[in-house]
Amino acid sequence: MAPWPFVIAAYGLTFIATLATSLWAWRSARQAEARADQLTRRD
C-alpha cells in the first residue's frame, strides 16, 4: 500500500484544522474586544 497518500491526508487534515481553529480564535477575540471597547467608549 503506497504510504504517501495517507501521509498527505494526515498532514492536510491537520493543516486545515489548525488554520480553522486559528481563524476562529483570532476572529472571536477581535470581535469581542472591539465590541467591549466600543461599549466602554460610549459611556
Place this chain on the structure above:
Amino acid sequence: MHAFANPRRFLAIAVPVTPWCFWSGVLLIVAGCWAGLFIAPADYLQGDSFRILYIHVPAAWLGMGGWSGLTIAAVMQLVWRHPLAAVAGRAIATPGAVFTALCLSTGSIWGRPTWGTWWEWDGRMTSMLLMLFLYIGYIALARSSADRGEAGGVSRVTAIFALIGALNLPVIHYSVEWWNSLHQGSSIGLSGSKIAGSMLWPLGLTVLGFTFWFTAIVLLRMRAILAENRIEARLARMSRG
C-alpha cells in the same frame, strides 16, 4: 498565581505574548513538518508512513495536556476560587477537543497502511475516543452554565466533571501496558527515547511548535471570553439605567 487574578493585569501580559507564541509556534511547526517529511530517514519497517508521527504525537500530547490544563483550572476554581480559572477552563476545552479529534483521525489514517485497519477497539484508541466525548460533554456543560451567567461561565458541576474526566488520563497512558494492543508502547519516557536521533529532532520541533501555538489559541480564547464578560456586565449596567 493570584497576582494574575485581576483580568486587567492578565491582559497586560497576554496581549503582547499572544503573537509571539503564535508566530514562534507556526515557525517551529513548519520547520518540524518540513524536516519530518523531507529530511528524516524513512523507517526500516513502516517506510514513509511513519512520518505521520510528527503530527500524531503533538496532537496526542495536546489532547491529553489540554485535559490536564482543565484539571488544574478546575482545582484552582474549586479550592482557591481563582477568578481566571473558569475562563482558562473554557478557553482550553475547544482546542483540546480539536487536538483529540486530530489525534484520533491521524492515528486512524496511520493505522490503515501500518495495521491494515482504520480502527480497532483496543484500550488506547477507545480511551482516547472517550476523552473526545468528555471534551464534548465539558464544552456543553460550560456553555449551559455560561448561558445561566455563572462565574466565568464554568459552574462547580463543570469543574467537578473535569476532575472526574482526569481519571481517564492514566488509563490512556498505561493502556498499552495493561491490555494487548495494536498500538505500540511508549517510545519516549523519562529514561530516554527508543527513537533514533535522526528521526527524533523534528518531533521535538513539532511538539514545541504545536505547544506554543496551542498556548496562543488559549490566550486568544481567554481574551475573547473576558471581553464577552465585559460586554455582558456593561449591558446589564446599562439596562439597570
